[in-house]
Amino acid sequence: MATDATMYGPALRHGIFMAPFHAMTENVALRYQLDFELIEHLDRLGFHEAWIGEHHSAGMETIGSPELFIAAAAERTKRIRFGTGVVSLPYHNPLMAADRMIQLDNQTRGRVMFGVGPGLLASDAFMLGIDPEVQRDRMAEALDVLLRLFRGEVVTEQTEWYTLREAALHLAPYTYPHPEVCVASAVTPSGGRLAGKYGLGMLCVAAGETAGFDALGVNWGIANEVAAEHGHEMDPSRVRLVLGVHLAATREQARQDVRFGLKEQIDYLNNNMPRLVVPDGQDTVDWYIERRTAVIGTPDDVIERIERLQEKHGQFGAVLLLGHDWADREQTMKSFELYARYVMPHFDRSNAARRNSYEWVTRNQAELSGKREAAAQNMFRRHEAEWAQRGKTSAERPSDGLEATFN
Incomplete structure (x- = not known):
């Protein structure tokens, strides 16, 4: 059988982007343990990445230190x-x-990546006395310093919000030259500009939403243009797109599953900043699906959506499934399992060799069956001849029955 050298596709990675979003009636201490169990489940299923959020207010997003959770x-x-x-x-x-x-880079022996952003929740910034108007500028200042520290530089710098005097890292990175750095990018061009300036990865956290989907091409173009100005080349394998997904065996079952918690998360998001307004009298689940904000359906449905993202953006490195409690825990775990069983192999083409083998047998079925039957018949004839030489009678010969079974 000829070997197709292009049988295997680019190594699209798969992961989770976990804020997380948990109902405010739940036991927080227990939820941490259940979240650890979810990550263990993803590890067993072969997921590649898990991105953990930082939030300090508003109720549902319960991780204040992603570093502590990751450790x-x-x-x-x-x-x-x-x-x-x-x-x-x-x-x-x-x-x-x-x-x-x-420290995490050394502690995990290189299993960490550094995602950075300006901060999403206005309530977090308010409690810290930070004007949201300055958050993106401060992020740019801090990112420049962080990268210099990662490169081993000694930094002396004073701004309106921090002072560094001969600051340097006293631990060398485990990862050479340092852990991968990714910038959050939603709709505005700020993330793409910073990623391009420094040649960093991008976390496209709103790729599944209408505005974020429409901005994908624009922000990627901005990143590439800025990168060229600074002598960099953007690496599409370091781009991650976040997509809300819940899968079940049928679309009807998936719709039924998410009635468990989808509305509660929409209410939470609207409580922070009203933007997902369900028209009066319209079913929340039906409205959400019609907006194509998320994939609530079968593995085939999410395959189609990811292929649309590839058409829109071109090559990218990873799909990150938004962590959520739209369905109960059992159905949520099952959704990730369905994704691993049917979506992952579609994109890495790991079953291509099996399919090629099946199709090769189909094309050559007549010849292969003929050879198998000829070999079996030859064995029967040899057996009959040897049996006759030993003086056995036909009544003592089992070959007729065996041959009928074979045929």
């Missing part, structure tokens, strides 16, 4: 890599943020 989750897993999704840089002295990440 514990890494001890429970074997292969999955972890990213901060994201550290809100304006909330932290850049030396402290850099030190924590380099």
Whole structure:
């Protein structure tokens, strides 16, 4: 059989982007343990990445320190890599943020990535006395310092919000030259501009939403243009697209599953900033599906959506499934299992060799069956001849029955 050298596709990776979003009636201490179990489940299923959020207010997003969660989750897993999704840089002295990440890099022996952003929740910034108008500028300042520290530079710098005097990392990175750095990018061009300036990865956190989907091509174009101005070349394998997904055996079952918690999450998002307004009298689940904001259906449905993202953006490195509690825990775990069983092999083409083998047998079925039957008949004839030489009578010969069974 001829071997197709292009049988296997580009290594599209798959992961989770976990804020997380948990009902405010739940036991928080128990939910941490259940979240660890979810990450262990993903590790067993072969997911590649888990990005963990940072939030300090509003109720549902319960992880204040992604570094603490990652440290514990890494001890429970074997292969999955972890990213901060994201550290809100304006909330932290850049030396402290850099030190924590380099410790994690060593502690996990290179299984971490550093996702950064300006901070999403206005309530977090308010409690820290930070004007949202300055968050993106502060993120840019902090990111520049962090990268210099990662490169081993000694930094002396004073701004209106931090002071560094001969600041340097006292631990070397485990990953050479340092952990991968990714910038959050939603709709505005700020993420793409920073990613291009420094040649970093991009976390497209709103790729599944209408505005974020429409902005994909624009922001990627901006990133590439800025990268060229600074002598960089953007690497599409370092681009991650976040997509809301819940899968079941049928579309009807998936719709039924998400009635468990979808409305509660929409209410939470609207409580932070009203933007998902369900028209009066319209079913929340039906409205959400009609907007194509998420994939609530079967593995075939999410395959189709990812292929649309590929058409829109071109090549990218990873799909990150939004972590959520739209369905109950059992159905949520099953959804990830369905994704691993049927969606992953579609994109890595790991079953291409099996399919080629099946189709080769189909094309050559007549010849192969003929050879098999001829070999069997020859064995019967040899057996009959040997039996006759031993003086056995026909009544003592079992070949007729065996041959009938074979045929």
